[in-house]
Amino acid sequence: MIFIRELEQRILSEGKILPGEVLKVGSFLNQQIDTDLIKSMGDEIARLYEGDNVTKVLTIESSGIAIAFAVGLAMGVPVVFAKKHSSLNVTGNILTSKVYSYTHQQTYDVVVSGDYITGEDTILIVDDFLAKGNALNGLIEIVSQAGAKLAGCAIAIEKGFQGGGDALRAEGIRVESLAIIDRMTDDSLEFRPQ
Amino acid sequence: MIFIRELEQRILSEGKILPGEVLKVGSFLNQQIDTDLIKSMGDEIARLYEGDNVTKVLTIESSGIAIAFAVGLAMGVPVVFAKKHSSLNVTGNILTSKVYSYTHQQTYDVVVSGDYITGEDTILIVDDFLAKGNALNGLIEIVSQAGAKLAGCAIAIEKGFQGGGDALRAEGIRVESLAIIDRMTDDSLEFRPQ
Numbered sequence: 001m002i003f004i005r006e007l008e009q010r011i012l013s014e015g016k017i018l019p020g021e022v023l024k025v026g027s028f029l030n031q032q033i034d035t036d037l038i039k040s041m042g043d044e045i046a047r048l049y050e051g052d053n054v055t056k057v058l059t060i061e062s063s064g065i066a067i068a069f070a071v072g073l074a075m076g077v078p079v080v081f082a083k084k085h086s087s088l089n090v091t092g093n094i095l096t097s098k099v100y101s102y103t104h105q106q107t108y109d110v111v112v113s114g115d116y117i118t119g120e121d122t123i124l125i126v127d128d129f130l131a132k133g134n135a136l137n138g139l140i141e142i143v144s145q146a147g148a149k150l151a152g153c154a155i156a157i158e159k160g161f162q163g164g165g166d167a168l169r170a171e172g173i174r175v176e177s178l179a180i181i182d183r184m185t186d187d188s189l190e191f192r193p194q
Numbered sequence: 195m196i197f198i199r200e201l202e203q204r205i206l207s208e209g210k211i212l213p214g215e216v217l218k219v220g221s222f223l224n225q226q227i228d229t230d231l232i233k234s235m236g237d238e239i240a241r242l243y244e245g246d247n248v249t250k251v252l253t254i255e256s257s258g259i260a261i262a263f264a265v266g267l268a269m270g271v272p273v274v275f276a277k278k279h280s281s282l283n284v285t286g287n288i289l290t291s292k293v294y295s296y297t298h299q300q301t302y303d304v305v306v307s308g309d310y311i312t313g314e315d316t317i318l319i320v321d322d323f324l325a326k327g328n329a330l331n332g333l334i335e336i337v338s339q340a341g342a343k344l345a346g347c348a349i350a351i352e353k354g355f356q357g358g359g360d361a362l363r364a365e366g367i368r369v370e371s372l373a374i375i376d377r378m379t380d381d382s383l384e385f386r387p388q
Contacts, residue, residue: 032250032310033259033273035266056226061256062275065227069260072229079227081256116226 003040007179008191010037011157017186021131021162022103029128029156033066041178042070045126045154048176049075052151054124056080056117058143060110060135067156068126075124080116082139085109095145099138102131110138112146119147130155130177133164140173152176159184160192197234201373202385204231205351211380215325215356216297223322223350227260235372236264239320239348242370243269246345248318250274250311252337254304254329261350262320269318274310276333279303289339293332296325304332306340313341324349324371327358334367346370353378354386 016024028034045067054075059068060082072079084099086108093114100107117123123143130136136153143150152174158165160180168175180192210218222228239261248269253262254276266273278293280302287308294301311317317337324330330347337344346368352359354374362369374386 026307027309028272031275031277031307033263033266033275035263035271035273038263039267062259062277065256065259066263066273069227069229069232069263072227073233077229078222079229079260081225081227083225083256113220113225115221 003037003044004178004194006037007041007156010034011179011181012189015189017184017189020102021159021184023129023157023159023181023184023189025157029067030063038066039070039073041067041156042072042074044178045071045124045176046074048154049124049151052124053122054151055121056123057126058082058112058117058123058139059126060084060139063129064127067128071124071126071154078116080112082110082112082142085111095142097138097141097145099134101134110135110142112142114146117143117146117148121146121148122151123148124151125153126155127153128156130158130165130175131162133168136164136168136175140168154178157181197231197238198372198388200231201235201350204228205373205375206383209383211378211383214296215353215378217351217353217375217378217383219351223261224257232260232264233267235261235350236266236268238372239265239318239370240268242348243318243345246318247316248345249315250317251320252276252306252311252317252333253320254278254333257323258321261322265318265320265348272310274306276304276306276336279305289336291332291335291339293328295328304329304336306336308340311337311340311342315340315342316345317342318345319347320349321347322350324352324359324369325356327362330358330362330369334362348372351375 057072155177158177183190251266349371352371377384
């Protein structure tokens with residue numbers, strides 16, 4: 001897995017560890033997007049879920065969109081992105097759940113039009129980060145509301161030490177993370193061997 | 195231009211015209227993303243700006259990210275996306291401008307880290323929609339603050355009748371829009387011949 005090693009190297013060389021167990025990778029994933037690296041990540045995720053008959057990729061705005069697009073392109077399926085609203089005033093055929101953001105310390109509504117996910121779909125959820133799993137749980141709730149099948153989740157960087165990924169795996173949900181950080185101090189990172 | 199005809203057909207068949215001159219194309223561009231169509235759009239925009247030595251693509255969250263990614267991938271350059279903040283409490287090396295959103299009827303701050311756009315860059319601004327040009331003017335201001343060169347702007351759908359694109363062209367800024375709507379009533383659309 002040459003590119004996974006590249007991803008880990010990029011996290012080590014460019015990641016910035018901030019107070020509150022925050023890892024910033026704005027130089028290639030979160031604000032500036034390294035298109036070739038993200039494309040390789042999309043290809044790898046598509047390979048992992050090959051044969052699972054995924055019909056749509058679901059992500060959440062904003063920083064999940066690029067990697068989700070790369071996955072959808074590699075799989076030949078559409079991408080749907082959930083929107084975040086601080087107060088919900090959308091009506092009609094919508095799927096919605098509530099997510100608490102530790103980064104922004106507020107609860108927001110996650111919304112997808114019911115036109116775009118239905119009981120006929122098999123959904124792959126894709127996001128850039130997985131920490132405690134709040135955003136992922138909100139997206140899983142939306143898949144469930146739609147009556148769609150969940151193929152699993154695919155994540156660029158999982159902060160394994162925050163437990164969200166392993167909690168989902170313990171529930172029997174397939175979670176594939178391209179890099180899993182098992183330990184993070186002010187100046188060091190340790191990856192889970194995969 | 196087969197795919198531009200396809201884009202216009204998709205706007206005609208799937209676009210929803212709402213009060214306030216709002217055009218919703220959530221089924222392939224704004225919430226659900228047709229990955230193949232967006233890739234074709236990215237390839238076409240890359241072709242239009244071939245030879246302009248673009249070093250980075252700049253867009254704004256959220257719905258510009260997918261098409262900007264497709265352009266960056268086709269050009270082999272990184273994408274940077276500006277973030278929207280309702281109140282600015284970011285400090286340090288940042289580039290920022292104010293943008294008024296007619297959709298949300300509020301002014302927000304548009305922010306990019308100064309680490310990702312510098313005086314060495316030649317920037318192509320990419321967005322999904324162009325109406326009065328407020329978001330685009332905000333991004334152009336950021337390019338100017340960085341001392342970077344602006345190659346031009348590339349847009350998926352321009353609402354030509356709202357004048358933003360032609361105002362920028364009159365200032366000498368290159369604006370390429372894949373589809374330009376020159377007239378829109380409650381139940382009809384007319385495209386500018388290109």
